[in-house]
Structure formats: C-alpha cells, structure tokens
Amino acid sequence: MKVLEPLLEFLSIPSVSTDPARKGEVRRAALWLGERLKALGFATELHETPLHPILYAERIVEEGAPTVLVYGHYDVQPEDPLELWETPPFAPVVKDGRLYARGASDDKGQLWAHVAALEGLSARVNVKFLVEGEEEIGSPHLPAFVRENREKLRADVVLISDGAMFAPHTPTLTYGLRGLCYLEVHLKGARRDLHSGAFGGVAPNPIQALGWLLARLKDERTGKILIPGFYEGVRPPSEEERRLWPSLDEEALKRELGVEVLPGEEGYSPLERLWARPTLDPNGIWGGYQGEGSKTVIPAEAGMKLSMRLVPDQDPEAVADLAEAYLKALCPPGYQLAVKRLHGGKPVLTDPHSPPMRLMARALEEVWGRPPVYTREGGTIPVVAELKEALGVPIVLLGLGLPDDNLHAPNEKLDLVNLEKGIAAIRRFHELLAQEGL
Amino acid sequence: MKVLEPLLEFLSIPSVSTDPARKGEVRRAALWLGERLKALGFATELHETPLHPILYAERIVEEGAPTVLVYGHYDVQPEDPLELWETPPFAPVVKDGRLYARGASDDKGQLWAHVAALEGLSARVNVKFLVEGEEEIGSPHLPAFVRENREKLRADVVLISDGAMFAPHTPTLTYGLRGLCYLEVHLKGARRDLHSGAFGGVAPNPIQALGWLLARLKDERTGKILIPGFYEGVRPPSEEERRLWPSLDEEALKRELGVEVLPGEEGYSPLERLWARPTLDPNGIWGGYQGEGSKTVIPAEAGMKLSMRLVPDQDPEAVADLAEAYLKALCPPGYQLAVKRLHGGKPVLTDPHSPPMRLMARALEEVWGRPPVYTREGGTIPVVAELKEALGVPIVLLGLGLPDDNLHAPNEKLDLVNLEKGIAAIRRFHELLAQEGL
Missing domain, CATH: 3.30.70.360 (Alpha-Beta Plaits)
Structure with a gap:
C-alpha cells in the first residue's frame, strides 16, 4: 500500500509533546510533514511558538474555488508504561490488518488520510492544513495563532479526523466533543x-x-x-x-x-454519560x-x-x-x-445537518455502502471550539479510529480498512465539493 | 574516638534488606560484625535463612556467671528519596557532634554501643549476641530461630538498643512497644x-x-x-x-x-496516641x-x-x-x-520495675547524673515479643537515639553524646551485674 510507507516513517518519530527531552523529535515530525506537503504542491510555513511549531500549508488552485481547512496534530502521547507494549511504540508494524504504533490513530494516522487523499486528485478545491504539535498538552499556543490568522485560515469548511467511528464498519460523523x-x-x-x-x-x-x-x-x-x-x-x-x-x-x-x-453517574445511560x-x-x-x-x-x-x-x-x-x-x-x-x-x-456542539456534513454523509455512504451514524465524542479537541468561534464556518468531524484503538495507552493501533475507506471518502468529498459547491 | 572508626566502616555497607539487589551487601555487614566480635573473644556462628543470615556470637567467661543476651539488627531501611540526603547515605560523616548515615541510629549505631562497651571490660558476665539482617522487613525468619534455639539463647536478661530517648539529655528506659x-x-x-x-x-x-x-x-x-x-x-x-x-x-x-x-484520634492526648x-x-x-x-x-x-x-x-x-x-x-x-x-x-509490654531494669536505671543515673524516664515507644521491634515468650526473662529496652534521628527518612543521624553515654552506661550495667547479680 503506497500510502502506508511514508506513514510508517511519520510514526517512527517519537514526537511526545509533553516530554521536554523530545523537543527535537517533535520539531522533526513537523518538518517531515512539511516536506511531504511540499511534494504535493503546497506552500508551507513553520510558525514558531514558545514550545512546538505550528505547521501551516496551503495549495490554492483557484481563487474563488471552495476552500477546505484540515486541522490535525503531529504530536503524540507519552508511551509509558513501556513494558506493556507488545511491539515498540515507535517501531510501527502491521499485523492482521492493523497498524500498531503510538500515534497510529491519535492523530498521525488520521491526519495522514487527509494528505494521502490528495495524491493524484485534480478536484478544483483549495486546501489548507493547520497542524499543531501541542494537542496532547492542551494546545496552549494554537488559539492565539488562530485568532491572529483568521484571514489566512479562511475556508468554507473545516475537516478534522482525530476521533473514532462508533463501531467497526460504521461510518460516523461527530457533531459534539467534551x-x-x-x-x-x-x-x-x-x-x-x-x-x-x-x-x-x-x-x-x-x-x-x-x-x-x-x-x-x-x-x-x-x-x-x-x-x-x-x-x-x-x-x-x-x-x-x-x-x-x-x-x-x-x-x-x-x-x-x-x-x-x-x-x-446514577440516572444516566452509559451513552449519555460518555457523550x-x-x-x-x-x-x-x-x-x-x-x-x-x-x-x-x-x-x-x-x-x-x-x-x-x-x-x-x-x-x-x-x-x-x-x-x-x-x-x-x-x-x-x-x-x-x-x-x-x-x-x-472548551466543549463544543456543531450542527449535524450543515451542508458540508450532508456532503460528507454522501461521500461516506458511497464508499461504505451505508449512511453514517451521528455521534458525540467523549474526548476533547481543544482547537475545535476555537476554530468554530474564529472562522464561523461548519466543522466536519470525521473520526477514522475505533473505540478499541488504545489511545493514550499501550499498543495503540489503527485498522487499515478504516484508513483506506477514510482516504476514499475524503477524496470523494473533495470531488463532490468541486462539482457542487456548498 | 576509637569506637567511631569501625562504626563508620559498618555504616558504609549498604545492607538494605528489602532490596534483592543488595543481598550481598547485607551478608557483608553480617560477616563484618562477626569479625569484630571474634576480635573481642567471641565464638561466632552464621545461621543461614532463606534470605539474610542470623549472626549468633557468645563469649562465656564462666558457667554460672550472669548472662546477657544482646539483640540488634545489621540491616537498614532503603535510602530513597536519595535526592533529599545532604550527604550520601552510605558515606558516613560526623558533623556538629552528630553522625550522619543510613543506619546511624537504626540500628547499626545503637548495636555498636553494645560491642564497643565490651572493649577492655573484665566484668565476669557471659555475653551473647543475636543479630539479624531482616528487622526492616519484619523479621520473617528470626522467630523460628529463637524458638528452635532457646537453650543456646538462654540468658538472665535481654538488652536491646533499637529505639529513642524521650528527649535530649534524658536517659530513657522503654517498657512497651507497638x-x-x-x-x-x-x-x-x-x-x-x-x-x-x-x-x-x-x-x-x-x-x-x-x-x-x-x-x-x-x-x-x-x-x-x-x-x-x-x-x-x-x-x-x-x-x-x-x-x-x-x-x-x-x-x-x-x-x-x-x-x-x-x-x-479524637479524645486522646498526642502522647497516648503515640504510645x-x-x-x-x-x-x-x-x-x-x-x-x-x-x-x-x-x-x-x-x-x-x-x-x-x-x-x-x-x-x-x-x-x-x-x-x-x-x-x-x-x-x-x-x-x-x-x-x-x-x-x-506483636505489640509488647514489659515490667518497668524488673531487677535488670532497676540495675540499668542505676547505671544510667551514674552516667547521666539523673534518673531515667520510663516510656513506651510507638515503633515496633517484632522480635521483642518473641524473645519475651521464648526465654521468659526480663527485657531491657535502652534507646540511644532521639526522636529527630530521621529514622527511615533522609539524613538519618545519631548524636555522638548519646553513643558515648550509652556505651558508658552499658559498661556500668555489666559491672553492676557482675558485682551484684540480679
């Protein structure tokens, strides 16, 4: 699988943002991703912060064409307790259709789907990437960057894949985060x-x-x-x-x-307690x-x-x-x-029926052969609330992981079928967007 | 101070009984002490246990003379947190009349007082030493040894220094332990x-x-x-x-x-809560x-x-x-x-007015110029209850430490004045015992 090789390289960089000793590795992950985007025709900028840099990249095919902003993060959680990993966290391996590594699901693997989807794609859509290295430590510097760069980041829709499908083989759109x-x-x-x-x-x-x-x-x-x-x-x-x-x-x-x-908590169903x-x-x-x-x-x-x-x-x-x-x-x-x-x-709720959500629902149904389910998620992506406030455009949360991906735990993984179908759905979304607009 | 040099050697052995990696060091401490006792005319025996050996030594000057059994332990507590020690725990130093090292007070220093008191002493008293290397892990093998060696351990009194004086310059006899x-x-x-x-x-x-x-x-x-x-x-x-x-x-x-x-605990004075x-x-x-x-x-x-x-x-x-x-x-x-x-x-209470307690009270008063106070102690010496049951003789608990000795904590120390006066009182006890019997 052609998209897999570079992803293995990306995952082998121990970009643990909470660990001061790994500052250089975190930067290396940003630079690595910047190079890949340049190869796809993006102009890239590395914005320094007091801690880890923000990578901004854009590929403007036509003024006035629909514009997609993709958000993701290239940093990962610490790997401890190391002794519970069956294979080393930063030596990615594929086993039984699953990719094992720290960051496989959260978020390098999911972010990579948005990069890989552009390979050979000729849809007339402008694409921007906003990728940070501080998500796992609470995005201390991204909000200011977002507020100060509203014009640069301007888009018709924000796409984020940093979450999970509701269940295997169940395409999922998420409209709320804790x-x-x-x-x-x-x-x-x-x-x-x-x-x-x-x-x-x-x-x-x-x-x-x-x-x-x-x-x-x-x-x-x-x-x-x-x-x-x-x-x-x-x-x-x-x-x-x-x-x-x-x-x-x-x-x-x-x-x-x-x-x-x-x-x-007494009096609430497990699903309500989670969401x-x-x-x-x-x-x-x-x-x-x-x-x-x-x-x-x-x-x-x-x-x-x-x-x-x-x-x-x-x-x-x-x-x-x-x-x-x-x-x-x-x-x-x-x-x-x-x-x-x-x-x-901040917690966030978005509109499950916004035009880009409807478009992504169609793309998912074409790829998976079934319509998506709509979920909230128990996790937090701090920047979503910031992007919502600063840009005022619809946000599409397309989780490609699964609840058993072992996020923040030993043996983190990503199912390759979800990576492949995710890439296909994102490609299809770009095509539909170019054809029909919003 | 002639008694100090060998003690510094004793304290430099990291005989941490709870640490499997230090098993050899624990044994080395037992062997070292055995050699010192041999030099004083003792016959020594090293009794193996599944973990750390028990050192038994005796110097019989005359059948029928009063017999003293000294109990002590040559193992020490772990030294962590190491970063809080002002000088390394196993590099003993004397500063301002105090000896700093892990084990200075608990119990190598106090045990050493009973060895040093015999130097040049000609009192007609038989002396036995029972020294274990597992006190800090709860003496798992000593009770069986005591029960199986009642005859060998037979004595008229048991002397133990593994505790504290009530306050500085306050000779203290302890009659109870938790x-x-x-x-x-x-x-x-x-x-x-x-x-x-x-x-x-x-x-x-x-x-x-x-x-x-x-x-x-x-x-x-x-x-x-x-x-x-x-x-x-x-x-x-x-x-x-x-x-x-x-x-x-x-x-x-x-x-x-x-x-x-x-x-x-509500309703009890601090002293009662401690004792x-x-x-x-x-x-x-x-x-x-x-x-x-x-x-x-x-x-x-x-x-x-x-x-x-x-x-x-x-x-x-x-x-x-x-x-x-x-x-x-x-x-x-x-x-x-x-x-x-x-x-x-087990907790233990002994008779504060037994004949050897009275004899030790006299020795203390001669050395310190004031009578001792009588205390219980909050700490535990597991073997005391065992010795009491197995031998059925009075037990004299003569603490030479102080409450601020930092037992089980960084910067453990022993005040040298208490070591010196302790040695003098123990010598005087042997002399009084030889002269007057019990």
Whole structure:
C-alpha cells in the first residue's frame, strides 16, 4: 500500500509533546510533514511558538474555488508504561490488518488520510492544513495563532479526523466533543518524611488526605461529582439529538473493557454519560514508598493529577476555579494544598445537518455502502471550539479510529480498512465539493 | 574516638534488606560484625535463612556467671528519596557532634554501643549476641530461630538498643512497644489503560476507588480507624503507668515536624496516641501517570501500602484478617482487590520495675547524673515479643537515639553524646551485674 510507507516513517518519530527531552523529535515530525506537503504542491510555513511549531500549508488552485481547512496534530502521547507494549511504540508494524504504533490513530494516522487523499486528485478545491504539535498538552499556543490568522485560515469548511467511528464498519460523523479541565494537586504534611512508628498518631499523612479529598470529589454511591456548582452549566441533550444517537452495545463494551459493570453517574445511560455528561477522573497518583517490600514511612508529600471532561455549556476556566476553591476548602488542618492548572479545552456542539456534513454523509455512504451514524465524542479537541468561534464556518468531524484503538495507552493501533475507506471518502468529498459547491 | 572508626566502616555497607539487589551487601555487614566480635573473644556462628543470615556470637567467661543476651539488627531501611540526603547515605560523616548515615541510629549505631562497651571490660558476665539482617522487613525468619534455639539463647536478661530517648539529655528506659501489621493493596479496574475522554463515564478508575477505600479506613473528622472490630483488643494504659509517663512538649514537636496541628484520634492526648493507641497510615500509593505534564489516562490498576501500628492486646494476624475482610467488603463493583500481607509484629509490654531494669536505671543515673524516664515507644521491634515468650526473662529496652534521628527518612543521624553515654552506661550495667547479680 503506497500510502502506508511514508506513514510508517511519520510514526517512527517519537514526537511526545509533553516530554521536554523530545523537543527535537517533535520539531522533526513537523518538518517531515512539511516536506511531504511540499511534494504535493503546497506552500508551507513553520510558525514558531514558545514550545512546538505550528505547521501551516496551503495549495490554492483557484481563487474563488471552495476552500477546505484540515486541522490535525503531529504530536503524540507519552508511551509509558513501556513494558506493556507488545511491539515498540515507535517501531510501527502491521499485523492482521492493523497498524500498531503510538500515534497510529491519535492523530498521525488520521491526519495522514487527509494528505494521502490528495495524491493524484485534480478536484478544483483549495486546501489548507493547520497542524499543531501541542494537542496532547492542551494546545496552549494554537488559539492565539488562530485568532491572529483568521484571514489566512479562511475556508468554507473545516475537516478534522482525530476521533473514532462508533463501531467497526460504521461510518460516523461527530457533531459534539467534551471539553477538558486538567489539574495537578500537591499536598504537603510535615516538613520531612517520618517513621510511622515514631510519629504515627500525631503526623499528617498526605496520602490519607488525598484519599479524603478523592472521596469528597466524587460520591461513591451515586457517581456524582461533588464540587459545588459543577453541574450548573450542563445543557441536557435535545430530544431530536437523542433520536439521532445509535444504540450502544453495552455487553460488547463490558467485554472490551474486561469489566462486569460500567460504573458511572446514577440516572444516566452509559451513552449519555460518555457523550453528554461531565466526568471527573484522577489520572495519576503518587506518594511515599512505591518500591519492593515494605517501608514504614509517613511521607512529607503526595500528589495527584485530576481531570474533568466537560460538556456544553461548562467553561473550563470557571470549572477550574470551582474545583480549586472546593479542594482548598476541603484541605484538612495540618496540610498545605497547591493546585496547578495543566490545561483545558472548551466543549463544543456543531450542527449535524450543515451542508458540508450532508456532503460528507454522501461521500461516506458511497464508499461504505451505508449512511453514517451521528455521534458525540467523549474526548476533547481543544482547537475545535476555537476554530468554530474564529472562522464561523461548519466543522466536519470525521473520526477514522475505533473505540478499541488504545489511545493514550499501550499498543495503540489503527485498522487499515478504516484508513483506506477514510482516504476514499475524503477524496470523494473533495470531488463532490468541486462539482457542487456548498 | 576509637569506637567511631569501625562504626563508620559498618555504616558504609549498604545492607538494605528489602532490596534483592543488595543481598550481598547485607551478608557483608553480617560477616563484618562477626569479625569484630571474634576480635573481642567471641565464638561466632552464621545461621543461614532463606534470605539474610542470623549472626549468633557468645563469649562465656564462666558457667554460672550472669548472662546477657544482646539483640540488634545489621540491616537498614532503603535510602530513597536519595535526592533529599545532604550527604550520601552510605558515606558516613560526623558533623556538629552528630553522625550522619543510613543506619546511624537504626540500628547499626545503637548495636555498636553494645560491642564497643565490651572493649577492655573484665566484668565476669557471659555475653551473647543475636543479630539479624531482616528487622526492616519484619523479621520473617528470626522467630523460628529463637524458638528452635532457646537453650543456646538462654540468658538472665535481654538488652536491646533499637529505639529513642524521650528527649535530649534524658536517659530513657522503654517498657512497651507497638506492634505492626503491614499490607499491600492492589486494585484492578478495566483490562487495560483507557483514554479518559473516550471512556470517562463508564470506566472503573482504581485511583478513585483507592480514595474511597482510604476515606472508609479512617474517619476524616474523628481520626478513628473504621475497620470493624479493630479496637476490640486494645488495653487502656493503667493509672500507675500514666503517672510514670513524662510530659510531651507538644509545641516542640510541632516545631520539629513543621506543622501547626498534630492530627490524630479524637479524645486522646498526642502522647497516648503515640504510645498506647493503634494507628493506620498509608505508606505509599501509586497509579496512572506520574510524569511531567498531563496524560489523560484512566489506569487499569493502582495500589497502596498500608500499615497499622498495634497496641496490647491486638494481634497482627487477627488485625490483618479484619482489615482484609473489610477492604474486600468495601471494594466497589467493577474492581478486583487483592491484599498481600508484607509483615507483622506483636505489640509488647514489659515490667518497668524488673531487677535488670532497676540495675540499668542505676547505671544510667551514674552516667547521666539523673534518673531515667520510663516510656513506651510507638515503633515496633517484632522480635521483642518473641524473645519475651521464648526465654521468659526480663527485657531491657535502652534507646540511644532521639526522636529527630530521621529514622527511615533522609539524613538519618545519631548524636555522638548519646553513643558515648550509652556505651558508658552499658559498661556500668555489666559491672553492676557482675558485682551484684540480679
């Protein structure tokens, strides 16, 4: 498969944006992609930011022709825990029709579909690419770039493939995304680590206190998030929306996750909890002795990473304020609590029936032989809300991954059939757009 | 100081018993100590165990003379977090009258006082040493050795220095120790790490569940341990005992720990909480992403180390049963919980007025110019209960450390004045014992 070889090269670059030691690799991924686009006739620009560069590229075939803006990201999540990968994360391999590598699905593989779709395509459509290297760390510099370059980015439609199909063999158009508020919490007790025999009974224990905080953040019985005011902005999905939703195979999901129940917020279906309800999850915790055997220590400090997925009309900054105030109010006497805001992203809802969505639906139906389903997604693409506000044009979210792609986890993969059909559908979209306009 | 040089050598051996990679170093410490005792006229035997050897040594000057058995341990705690040590943990240094090294106080330095006290001593006292290399991992093999070698270990008194003086310049005799029950808890959720966007709302989160467990183990408001039946065996201290207790300078303790309050169980004084009340402390916790920046993962598993200090008449095995049953009952649906028992030790109370305690009190008063105070200790020396049961003779606990010695923490130290006066008091004890018997 001709489109595969360069993608393997792209995936072999460990462009982990959160790791300061990989700064050079992240840049290398941007430069590599720029070269590929130049070979397709694009003019490219690398815009420096304080961290990782933004790649902008355009191929203007005709003033006045319909213009497509493709957004994607060339950075990837960290690969740890490395020992759980069956093949090395940055040595991509194809096995049983699947491509395994960090970034295969999120997002290099999906982004690559938009590049590969242009190969030999002669449709009279102007194409622009906006590709960042900071998506996995919350796109700190892209919003400003988007606001300052509205004219340059002007387009009739934005295409984004950075998500998942609802199920295998199920072409999918996504019209909603959750937002994100990510915090790091540090808790200090005594000035130094203490012996649990000599001081147990009078010493603050930051691990114990983290436990108290966690229990007060989410109710064990109801699954409700207990931060005062947290649910205030939540807009319930409309009846029309609910009718659009496909039905979730809960038994298949349980099998996939290897669980007997799907724990979550009381009173809502699993699908609604995934798409239209906010959540809170600790993403990491540490403190004290983690080694072999026993150590009777009361640690001086402990910490955790804590993120919340948000839905319209919650605001990440406002939620961070609420969470921080609540955590500080909960902090028991004898402890010092500090909250660091790592990043956020606004939730977004788009029109499932906009003209380009209808066009992409036709392209998908031609390629797959069946119409697409309409979904929201639980994940966050921070820039979507920014693009929506700045450009004011319809956004088409065409996920080419699958829910079991192991995003952000070991053994990330992309099914090649979805890559191939994705490329075909994108090509067809360009052709339909050139023929019919919007 | 002649006694110091060999001690520096002893302390430079990284005999960390919990670390499989240091097995050879642990053995080297035993062999080193054996050589020193041989030089003092002892016959030594190294008893192999499945892990670290037990060193037994005896110097019989006369059948029928009073016999002292000294217990100590040549193993030490792990040194991490290494970056917080001001000087390397296994490169001992003397600074401002203090000896800094891992093991300086716990227990190589205090054990060494009993060896150094014999240098040039001609008192007609038989001396035996029982020194293990597994104290810091719960003495798994010593109890069987003690039970199987009662005849060999027979003595009129057991001397142990593996604890602390109540305060600086305050000679101290200890008549009670807390016990220990140490568990490791593993919690599993889904079969693999999950993306918090794609699965947040239906995925079990083992970190969150650890928080719920911790909150149900210890009440945030009262500090009470919530394991059903946990307090049942607890024997309150007698009125006579309370009268023996010195008073605790709570303000000084707060300053030492760098805290504004001394959190603990409601309804008991800090001193009683340290000496005569059981406690529960998580000693380590881990799960998810602990690196730089953010990673939006819901981890498949998380875990913690959890220990309880016990008081008479609680039994470590019985408490482990209660804790395990409670944790399993608390484990929410969707999680798998496993409990591993790492080690335990029985609490012990001895007679503060036994004849050898009285003799040691006289020796201390002669050396320090003031009578000793009588204390319990919050820590655990698992073998003390075993020796008490197996030999049935009085036990003298003579702590030479101080509460601020940084046991099990970075920058462990021993004040040299306490080492010197300890050696002098032990010598004087041998002389008084030879002269007066018991």
